[in-house]
Amino acid sequence: MAVPITEAPATGAEPDPLALKPDLERIEIELLLEGIFRHYGFDFRAYAYASIRRRLWKRIDEEGLTSMSALQQRVLHEPAMMEKLLLDLSINVTAMFRDPSFYVTFREHVVPLLRTYPFIRIWHAGCSTGEEVYSMAMLLREEGLYDRSRIYATDINEVVLQRAKAGIFPLDRMQEYTDNYMRAGGKRSFSEYYTAKYGGALFDHSLTKNVVFSQHNLVTDRSFSEFNVVLCRNVLIYFDKTLQSKVHSLFYDSLAMFGVLVLGSKETLRFMSHEECYQQIAPPEKIFRKVR
Amino acid sequence: MPYSIVAMGTSWGGLSAMMKLLGGLPADFPIPIVVVQHRSKDSDRLLVQLLQDATPLHVCEVEDKDLLLAGSVHVAPANYHLLVEQGYLSLTTEEPVRYSRPSIDVMFSSAADTYRSETIGVVLTGANEDGSSGLAYIVKRGGRALIQDPKTAEIPIMPDAAVKAVPTAEVLPLDQLAPRLLELSRGAAKADRRTAV
Numbered sequence: 392m393a394v395p396i397t398e399a400p401a402t403g404a405e406p407d408p409l410a411l412k413p414d415l416e417r418i419e420i421e422l423l424l425e426g427i428f429r430h431y432g433f434d435f436r437a438y439a440y441a442s443i444r445r446r447l448w449k450r451i452d453e454e455g456l457t458s459m460s461a462l463q464q465r466v467l468h469e470p471a472m473m474e475k476l477l478l479d480l481s482i483n484v485t486a487m488f489r490d491p492s493f494y495v496t497f498r499e500h501v502v503p504l505l506r507t508y509p510f511i512r513i514w515h516a517g518c519s520t521g522e523e524v525y526s527m528a529m530l531l532r533e534e535g536l537y538d539r540s541r542i543y544a545t546d547i548n549e550v551v552l553q554r555a556k557a558g559i560f561p562l563d564r565m566q567e568y569t570d571n572y573m574r575a576g577g578k579r580s581f582s583e584y585y586t587a588k589y590g591g592a593l594f595d596h597s598l599t600k601n602v603v604f605s606q607h608n609l610v611t612d613r614s615f616s617e618f619n620v621v622l623c624r625n626v627l628i629y630f631d632k633t634l635q636s637k638v639h640s641l642f643y644d645s646l647a648m649f650g651v652l653v654l655g656s657k658e659t660l661r662f663m664s665h666e667e668c669y670q671q672i673a674p675p676e677k678i679f680r681k682v683r
Numbered sequence: 684m685p686y687s688i689v690a691m692g693t694s695w696g697g698l699s700a701m702m703k704l705l706g707g708l709p710a711d712f713p714i715p716i717v718v719v720q721h722r723s724k725d726s727d728r729l730l731v732q733l734l735q736d737a738t739p740l741h742v743c744e745v746e747d748k749d750l751l752l753a754g755s756v757h758v759a760p761a762n763y764h765l766l767v768e769q770g771y772l773s774l775t776t777e778e779p780v781r782y783s784r785p786s787i788d789v790m791f792s793s794a795a796d797t798y799r800s801e802t803i804g805v806v807l808t809g810a811n812e813d814g815s816s817g818l819a820y821i822v823k824r825g826g827r828a829l830i831q832d833p834k835t836a837e838i839p840i841m842p843d844a845a846v847k848a849v850p851t852a853e854v855l856p857l858d859q860l861a862p863r864l865l866e867l868s869r870g871a872a873k874a875d876r877r878t879a880v
Contacts, residue, residue, distance in 0.1 A: 439773045441766035441793045446777075484776045628747045628774045635748070657746045657760050657774050 419459035420444060426467050434610045435480055437634035446479045481548045482629060487522045487568040490656050494530060494575035496676040501651055502534050511540040514618045514645060516609060517626030518544040521555025528598040533578045545607035552604045559591040609638050614645040621646055625655035639663045652679045686867060687801035689714050690794040692787030694721040694809030696837025700857055702737035705756060707861025710739035714868050715751040717767060719785045724762040731758055747774045759785040767794040783813050791817025800825030803867060807831045809841025815848035828852035829860060
């Protein structure tokens with residue numbers, strides 16, 4: 392059957408014609424990721440392919456380059472370009488009280504478990520700029536648990552960790568966050584937590600007094616403690632299945648028995664070797680309890 | 684020419700258009716269907732339920748790394764972009780594109796990059812221009828474009844924009860899209876048949 396082939400109208404983001412040879416494109420991307428790993432130590436080789444391809448092309452377009460190999464040349468010889476690419480490749484889109492129903496369920500079903508512990512250790516893996524860390528800190532404070540909690544908030548990217556530590560978030564998102572906060576079962580007035588300052592919303596520093604921000608790479612680093620709760624929401628979606636499975640082993644090893652694993656609302660443990668080791672608490676929220 | 688994926692995008696008016704279109708396809712339609720319908724970021728599973736009631740195909744909201752299955756309609760969840768990989772689907776929370784997440788353009792482009800000439804793109808009713816550049820990209824990669832005749836669309840802005848971007852696309856009234864997809868599916872690449880619901 393004949394398929395009509397026409398030229399698409401030119402748009403600014405038109406990829407190089409080389410991309411029309413997909414197998415060659417794949418080779419070039421794999422070579423670039425291998426080069427980045429061997430030269431800089433950042434391992435993106437097992438990231439979900441369609442997403443990484445999209446973001447590499449975005450960087451190519453923004454630099455006015457035309458091919459994957461041109462990007463490789465720049466990245467391998469210019470550390471500053473690697474810095475830029477690192478920001479592109481680690482997605483840092485987040486929000487306070489993202490998915491409010493998750494926080495409601497966490498209050499109802501996880502907080503009672505946590506009350507039984509004298510000390511609560513929480514690992515927030517892939518915390519990005521920290522919005523969800525501050526959200527959890529507020530929740531724990533309102534439940535009277537914050538003083539005996541410690542949150543270890545980690546990310547691969549030092550730049551976003553610095554922003555998380557600073558605790559200044561865009562003012563124009565406060566309306567959205569206030570709305571999320573109320574629907575997440577917030578018990579106070581959201582505006583009590585921040586003051587408008589430095590052109591942004593500066594959050595109460597006492598929210599981070601029990602938070603340790605630290606760089607950690609889920610792909611290459613090992614477990615560093617035993618936790619009662621591991622939160623990793625919308626981070627593993629950027630990994631392929633093999634890497635997801637590897638990171639789930641890391642989480643399993645890092646959780647105390649009856650500890651709680653929290654994933655993003657569209658993530659699953661299906662087909663993971665540790666699937667049988669967890670029970671889902673209160674579906675459809677992706678909150679799992681380690682039971683064996 | 685075998686096809687491996689039907690990528691469908693719609694916005695305003697999309698629910699009733701899709702109910703009609705998917706209702707016209709049989710349970711053994713051999714090509715996986717992937718749908719991006721613009722909706723509010725907090726919308727629940729109602730869309731999936733309504734579509735399921737209208738079609739013998741299996742309708743599901745996508746979870747990360749779901750396998751693409753023949754006989755299934757994979758619906759993008761609210762507030763995530765949907766990317767088509769070889770044999771499965773990935774989700775991302777990257778920035779909205781043209782104010783949309785999920786974005787039809789993003790899903791269409793990834794389908795075209797992955798399945799190239801084996802991709803059928805379908806644009807239905809809608810009140811913005813998302814989908815037109817993605818549809819053009821599908822055609823550029825050798826795939827096929829179908830557009831709901833804007834005259835039969837609840838809101839013609841989206842199909843109008845698609846017709847403008849892809850003048851060679853087949854433009855068909857809503858009730859002729861399902862028969863045309865069936866026709867195109869004959870000789871479709873053998874995809875894995877669902878074994879369990």
